[in-house]
Amino acid sequence: MPANLRVDIVIPLFNEAGVVEKTHACMRAVVDELPYDFHFLYVDDGSSDGTPGSLAALSRSDPRVEALLLSRNFGHQAALSAGLEHAQGDVVITMDGDGQHPAAMIPQMLELIRQGYDIVQTQRMDAAEPASFKKWTSGSFYRLINAISGTQILPGAADFRALSRQAVEALKAMPEYHRFLRGMVAWIGYPTVILPYLPAERISGKSKYSFAKMFRLAMDAIFSFSLVPLYIGLTLGGSLLCLALVEMIYVLSFWVTGRTSNLAPGWSSLMFVILIVGGMLMVLLGFIGVYIGYIFQEVKRRPIYLTKGQSSDE
Secondary structure: OOOOOEEEEEEEEOOOOOOHHHHHHHHHHHHOOOOOEEEEEEEEOOOOOOHHHHHHHHHHHOOOEEEEEEOOOOOHHHHHHHHHHHOOOOEEEEOOOOOOOOHHHHHHHHHHHHOOOOEEEEEEOOOOOOOOHHHHHHHHHHHHHHHHOOOOOOOOEEEEEEEEHHHHHHHHOOOOOOOOHHHHHHHHOOOEEEEEEOOOOOOOOOOOOOHHHHHHHHHHHHHHHOOHHHHHHHHHHHHHHHHHHHHHHHHHHHHHOOOHHHOOOOHHHHHHHHHHHHHHHHHHHHHHHHHHHHHHHHHOOOOOOOEEEEEEOO
16 A cells, blocks of 8 residues: 555544543554554544543644534444545544554554455454353344344444445445444445454443443344344234134034034134234235335435534644
């Protein structure tokens, strides 16, 4: 790669005052030794603490720092998307601002991009960590999404990755509102290499990813990359139709064998009508749901995020 290559590092932040300064110092200790033109794009996702002030101070002390301020908290994936849209580098690296994504891996990531890969995807190696509810739910989610989706997503994939300009432009061409970047990066299919890493300790504070946020992200992933939930309606409808057929054969057996006196008056016809009508409704709703699912994925054009300001030393 040429020495004048521009590398943009995109870091989404939410209430990281006092942390972002240490994160930036750690990154500078690594990138200042590399012969490339580095720029830092911090995306403040509607922080309610002193994060905007910290970013303003960083931009004054380091002219390579640019801060993008979102109008409210749109979520981690939206903040990453905002950074990718504003990044201008030949290579874009995305990472979290809490210090858990080790900056020391940046030279290795750039070397892999130099070798011709468009995507350097890191994979969190936490096999040695003790079992926990979060670890169990994460493993279950990846098994589920890979079972029902046509896009295979790497278990333990992190939003710590390096992207070529081509890969960034491909992601920018995907305008969906409910975003799951790990799946989107896997979907574009450009040459990818997996880079395992051991997460570092968080610099300070605690994770902003609550269980509710993780659940919403999982739902976005499932409904964005799979129509299997809609096909459940078709399956249930087919099952009810089979039950109606079985019930019809059961009733006919009484008529064939002359045991009609054993039938409760009105029961057979009532059950048959309920099952056949219920089954047909489920099938029809399933078909309608599939069509709505396709339309739902295409017609939404709401902005993914809104900005309220952009600051830099320029």
